[in-house]
Amino acid sequence: MTNLPTYTQSGQTVTFDFATNLQLTVLTASIIHVFSDRGEPGASYAIEGDKQQPTAFTVTNQGDHYDLTTAALTVHLDAAGHLDVDDAAGHPLITAYRGDRQLIDKGVDKVHQRLVEAEGHSISGATVEDDRGYQVIEALASDEQLYGLGDKPGYLNKRGYEYDNWNSDIPDAHLETFTKLYKSIPVLLGLKNGHPYGLFFDNPYRSHFDLGKESAHYYFYSAVAGNLDYYVLGGASLKAIVTNYTYLTGRTPLPQKWTLGYQQSRWGYSASQREVQEVADELEKNDLPCDAIHFDVDYMRGYRVFTWDQQKYPSGPGQFIAQLKRRGIRVIPIIDPGVKQDPNYAVYETGVKNGYFVKSPDGKLYINQVWPGNAAFPDFGRPAVRDWWAHNVKFLTDLGVAGIWNDMNEPASFKGPIPDDVVFSDQDRPATHQKMHNVYGHNMARATYAGLKAQQGKRPFVITRAAYAGTQKYSTVWTGDNQSIWPHVQLLIPQLCTLGLSGFSFVGTDIGGFGADTTPELLTRWIEAGLFSPLFRNHAAMGTRHQEPWVFGEPTLSIYRKYLKLRYRFVPYLYDLFAQETQTGLPPMRPLVLNDDQDPRNREINDEYMVGETVLVAPVVQQGQTKRLVYLPRGEWIDFWNNREYAGHQDIVADAPLAKLPLFVQKNTLLPWGPAVSHISDQPDTTMTFRLFGDHGIYDHYQDNGTDFKYQAGEWNGYHIVVDHDQVIVTLTHHGYAAAYATIRVALADRVVTLTYQPATQTYVEQV
Secondary structure, eight states, X not given: OOOOOOEEEETTEEEEOSSSOEEEEEEETTEEEEEEOOSOOOOOSSOOSOOOOOOOOEEEEOSSEEEEEXXXXXXXXXXXXXXXXXXXXXXXXXXXXXXXXXXXXXXXXXXXXXXXXXXXXXXXXXXXXXXXXXXXXXXXXXXXXXXXXXXXXXXXXXXXXXXXXXXXXXXXXXXXXXXXXXXXXXXXXXXXXXXXXXXXXXXXXXXXXXXXXXXXTEEEEEESSSOEEEEEEXXXXXXXXHXXXXXXXXXXXXXXXXXXXXXXXXXXXXXXXXXXXHHHHHHHHTTOOXXXXXXXXXXXXXXXXXXXXXXXXXXXXXXXXXXXXXXXXXXXEEEOSOEEOOTTSHHHHHHHHTTXXXXXXXXXXXXXXXXXXXXXXXXTTSHHHHXXXXXXXXXXXXXXXXXXXXXXXXXXXXXXXXXXXXXXXXXXXXXXXXXXXXXXXXXXXXXXXXXXXXXXXXXXXXXESSEETTGGGTOEEEOOSOBSSHHHHHHHHHHXXXXXXXXXXXXXXXXXXXXXXXXXXXXXXXXXXXXXXXXXXXXXXXXXXXXXXXXXXXXXXXXXXXXXXXXXXXXXXXXXXXXXHHHXXXXXXXXXXXXXXXXXXXXXXXXXXXXXXXXXXOOOOSTTOOEEEEEEOSSXXXXXXTOOEEESSEEEEEEOOTTOOOEEEESSEEEEEOOOOSSOOSSXXXXXXXXXXXXXEEEEEEEOOSSSSGGXXXXXXXXXXXXXXXXXXXXXXXXXXXXXXXXXXXXXXXXXXXXEEETTTTEEEEOX
């Protein structure tokens, strides 16, 4: 028997004396850091601050292995370095695989592989020879589901597939066969025999997950370089795993309330002031609520970032932006990282002078091509460059923009991919593109967030295409360049729900599809399916059919309007869910399995989702379908449209003509019901309505000014609403925001109860 290694303990870190030392650090009872130094310097980009809490644990020599035990987890470590993890009840969560990998026999030798690839086919799958860095192989149970990994396309349960972490701009139609997209979020959530766990691999280098594709007996993670650096996440439920993961990497901050409104976009709008004006006019003319219009690359002067082509905006961009704002429409301009190579352009000139751009290995400025042609790339890993970029944002905030949309920041390039050895910075330490690629968009978003926060004094609204774990602290995300095809309506549900499981709560997809040409039916089903996605934006590419709802006439326009107006009714509920998310990390839009991971039916559902705990959405995502099978989870449910009641744990056939989104509310639920508005105002609401579904209910509601950070100093109100048949009680549980509602209405089945605020006693009294 091989002797166990000796170990030393320093605080909550235990170092085991293998040939390469292995460290186990107890951060909390449910989070254990596994680390082996393979010579890679630098700190985490995903995790900020000290996450360690004083935690009791023991290390016990069991003869053939060590046990490190906390109140929630036990880590078993044997002499060969195999690491297994059980929960507090002894259920296995993570079990090291003790065999050899078995490569898939695809019946192709080296000669035929070249022929197959020359014909245009790909042969996927990592090989042992490709894994030059390291790998972590874990045993798979027959009943084990695997979730997470961010924006990877495909189904909710990732078991049986393989994925790569290498941020990539892929313009082709995204399919389940794609192993990578714009984001690298290497967090894996599992249910092994019904017992939840998580693994977060904090390594920005190119990495690979095989989740049981190569073998049904194991899954593995491999990375080409970097330290062995991962976190074991425990918890009593998948919810607890998400809460622990977002405690580690950060949570989506409370957004400005208006950002939950509808947003209209198209590549090409901003080519002229006249075209943007026409869009705003049509929105108003057709009674379509909207809070923002996005400006794609056309507004710039020759695609130079932090410029505005004055000739296209004769009244001046600042005046035009102010004019739109008076109409209730905010402006969100796009910014790309590529800075045009032009010595007469101040942003480029300053970047060159201060050495702010990445360089080739020979020390010369590295140039590739993006929208402006030859372009240099800011070295966002350096704090000084992030500060400079944040200062550049002032050009836009001085004009009055409401937020910034970051694109092309994988980083994308037109003249071939950026070579791995191009010199980037890891903070102030020289590094390479190979290491910094996956955190490039993360650092750009971080810089943009800092600029907006300093210059506006409001909660920054940043959108990014590329991201890494932890980017949720700075930015909302969208799923990139989808297409106007039915598979992408189907994809939006598992993809957005997976992002939510991976820490990204403020997510969205291009409604109607970015590329290709939409149809009236497709657009209609898309606005229904995406109704509760936090980022609610219609966006399309230049050269595609216009997909503004008025283009298609009736009935498309009326149905689209119906759902936009319904969305605004639900904004207070979404805002409440975001207030809760800042404490729990749980996303507003979530898969059914997150609410109840013990119902086996919930674990594979890809065409339904929950909004919080109590709203079930079952969109039609098949062309021509007018009925669909809906699985109702645990509880009792009420059809939102006709109040028909159903028992849970059953499948029902729901009628779903084109104008109907199957929508259900859990019985005995109270929901806030926003006013019918065309835009979300920065002015406080004086009245709030709550709707009761059933005969009793309890709800906690959050209110603040919806714009800035004063809530962090206690300027917010909390309301506790209790309805028991005819009795309605409203309690102001926290009063830190002066503008408490003057009136609260509660809509019961047969009447509306109105309560008025009594400032002297800070109570609500029913009007008789």
